[in-house]
Every structure is written in structure tokens, then in C-alpha cells.
Amino acid sequence: GQQVMQIPQYQHVQEGEDFTTYCNSSTTLSNIQWYKQRPGGHPVFLIQLVKSGEVKKQKRLTFQFGEAKKNSSLHITATQTTDVGTYFCAGLRGGSNYKLTFGKGTLLTVNP
Amino acid sequence: DAGITQSPRHKVTETGTPVTLRCHQTENHRYMYWYRQDPGHGLRLIHYSYGVKDTDKGEVSDGYSVSRSKTEDFLLTLESATSSQTSVYFCAISEPRLVREQFFGPGTRLTVL
Numbered sequence: 001g002q003q004v005m006q007i008p009q010y011q012h013v014q015e016g017e018d019f020t021t022y023c024n025s026s027t028t029l030s031n032i033q034w035y036k037q038r039p040g041g042h043p044v045f046l047i048q049l050v051k052s053g054e055v056k057k058q059k060r061l062t063f064q065f066g067e068a069k070k071n072s073s074l075h076i077t078a079t080q081t082t083d084v085g086t087y088f089c090a091g092l093r094g095g096s097n098y099k100l101t102f103g104k105g106t107l108l109t110v111n112p
Numbered sequence: 113d114a115g116i117t118q119s120p121r122h123k124v125t126e127t128g129t130p131v132t133l134r135c136h137q138t139e140n141h142r143y144m145y146w147y148r149q150d151p152g153h154g155l156r157l158i159h160y161s162y163g164v165k166d167t168d169k170g171e172v173s174d175g176y177s178v179s180r181s182k183t184e185d186f187l188l189t190l191e192s193a194t195s196s197q198t199s200v201y202f203c204a205i206s207e208p209r210l211v212r213e214q215f216f217g218p219g220t221r222l223t224v225l
Contacts, residue, residue, distance in 0.1 A: 006154075033213060042202060043155065045213040088154060098143055098162070098208050099170070104154035 006103030019076040021106035023089035030094040032072045038085040116217040124223045131190040135203030143206045144186040148199040193224045
């Protein structure tokens with residue numbers, strides 16, 4: 001079955017440092033989505049990438065979708081304590097009946 | 113936040129007992145999903161529904177059944193709970209005709225002793 005690998009599993013940074021999490025799928029994706037889950041909370045949708053090579057920005061967050069539509073990354077510039085949480089990528093295959101396959105997530109902690 | 117509620121929010125039960133978790137939505141979204149979340153495993157799909165009485169298995173469906181008799185309700189049943197089913201269970205909804213993002217409920221923390 002489809003697998004979505006996400007690294008690193010954990011990342012601890014000092015406030016102001018940058019952070020990147022990487023996602024890699026075993027199969028070509030129709031689109032990829034990113035979610036954030038705060039400690040004790042539920043996953044919340046951040047963004048969806050659909051096109052090959054697509055890059056989208058949300059303030060300090062930059063999302064990329066690879067040319068082959070099999071990998072993606074999320075980069076946070078100058079982390080803040082409000083960025084703490086687990087970031088998940090989730091891949092959607094074409095014709096998948098809208099089932100997402102989630103990566104295991106990257107837990108980001110930020111030292112103030 | 114989307115109108116999704118889960119009940120109960122917390123439950124402690126014993127091995128071998130039946131357990132039913134409820135997900136209720138007020139968004140009229142066609143798709144509903146049940147996930148479990150465990151440390152080191154991320155979110156894993158248990159079952160999902162693409163309409164009333166239309167359901168299908170996810171990647172970890174063994175030991176679970178679901179039912180959807182109304183658009184707004186999606187029930188997850190553990191016929192005979194085991195300690196390996198101790199987890200946090202999330203319900204999610206989506207409406208692909210609009211957007212493909214999934215909206216998650218607040219979660220149910222289930223402990224099986």
C-alpha cells in the first residue's frame with residue numbers, strides 16, 4: 001500500500017532558528033496536504049499543494065511540492081513559541097476515494 | 113472550527129467490553145472518517161464513509177466496525193475492546209465537491225484496561 005515517510009520525527013530549536021520537515025511518498029500523489037496539531041489538540045489543515053513544483057507561502061511558512069509529485073517540504077523561518085506542535089503531511093492519490101495517507105509527523109519544540 | 117463533536121471525550125473500559133464512539137457533524141459533509149492516533153504511528157485510518165450506509169475499510173480496520181444511518185452521524189464500534197485499542201480516536205469530515213481538506217473533531221481518549 002501507499003506509504004508516506006516523514007522526517008525528522010522530532011526537532012528541537014531555539015526561538016528564531018529555522019525549521020524544516022520533509023515528506024516522501026512511495027507513489028505519485030494527486031495532491032499533498034499539511035496539517036498542524038498543537039499539544040492536546042486536533043489536526044488543523046494548513047495548506048494543499050496540487051501542481052508539480054508548486055511553492056506556497058503563508059507568512060513565515062513555505063511549502064513545496066516536488067517536481068515528481070512524490071515529495072514535499074515545510075520550512076518555517078525564524079521559529080516562534082507559537083509554532084510548537086506536530087506537523088503532518090498527508091498524501092492523496094488519484095482515484096483514492098479521498099483517503100489521505102498521513103506521515104507520522106514531526107514534533108517541533110521551541111526553546112524561548 | 114467546523115461543527116464536529118465527538119462523544120464521549122474520555123472513556124475507560126475493561127478488556128472484552130463493547131464500546132461505541134459517536135461522531136456528529138452539522139456541516140452536511142458527505143465524507144466521514146475515523147482515525148486512531150498513537151505515539152510513533154501518526155494518524156491511521158480505521159474506516160471511512162462516503163455516504164449514508166456507504167462505508168469502507170482503512171488500513172487498521174481489524175476489530176472495528178462502523179455504521180452511518182444518517183448524514184450527520186458516524187459510529188465506531190469496538191465489539192470486544194482489547195488493550196491494543198487504547199488510543200486517541202479522531203473523527204474527520206470532508207466535502208470533496210468544495211475542498212479536499214479534512215476537518216477534525218476534538219478526539220476521544222479511550223483507555224482499555
